[in-house]
Amino acid sequence: MSDYQVRPAEMSDSRAVAEVHAAAARAAYEGLLPEEQLKALAPATREAKWREAIEFSEPQVHVAELDGQVVGFVGFDRSRDPKTPSTAGEIWAIYVKPEHWDKGVGVALWDAAREGLEEEGCTTVTVWVPLRNDRAIRFHELAGFKREMKTARTTSVGGVKIEEVRLKRSVA
Template identity: 80%
Template sequence: MSDYEVRPAVLRDAKAIADVHIASASAAYADILPEDQLRALAPSTREAKWREAIEFSEPQVHVAVLGEEVVGFVGFDRSRDPKTPSTTGEIWALYVKPEHWGKGVGVALWDAARDGLEEEGCTLVTVWVPLRNDRALRFYELAGFKREMKTAKTTSLGGTKIEEIRLKRNVA
């Protein structure tokens, strides 16, 4: 039994979600993005983005809490990829504070997202992951996701080109 509880996010969680997002992204992308771009991750813009997501449920957002502290979050909804069937969901974001990595928080968040996607009628779920983010790739592959090799693409993140790949699996 885990000490972590996962629940739907509420508006007052937006700042904590933004803080988790920045702490986790800074650690996860330390070898992928230049230091100045990592420093430029602005809490205020992230908080506004997550406040809007929570308010409009796009994406749906759940948080993992330990006591009263938000230690991770997941955003999920229908796939944003063009020409994707309405039964395909997507993990838009899944971040956990680095000090809680490897403790089951990500799995608990994935389970909540999977349940939510299933309730929405999704049968497949996808996620886009930078190819150089070994930790995230390993996490999703352990969760049963498979790489779709023909989906590799280059995106720009703050002026830095990043190679991403889509992974997918059945929801159930």
């Protein structure tokens, strides 16, 4: 039994979601991005994005709380990838404060996203993960995702090129 409670995000959560996003991204991308790019991962640069996502449910956002404090979040919806069927969902983002890593928060958030995607009629779900983010790849593989190696792509994060791979699994 987890002490973490997961619920749909509310507008008042947008600042906390931005803070989790910034803290987790800085920790996750250490060694992948230059120091100046890590410093630029500030909550102020993300709050408006998450406020809009929460307001319009695009993506749907759920937060994980411990003792009333937001410690993680997941954003999920239909796949944004071209030529995917309408039954394909996507984890757009999943982040947990580093001090809560390996404590079951990610699993609780994944469970909430899976249930939400199932309610939306999705039968498969994908997630894009940087190839060098071993922790994120391991998390998703433990959750049953499999790498789709022919989907590798290069994206730009603050001017730095990052190689990503798509992972996929059944929603059920």
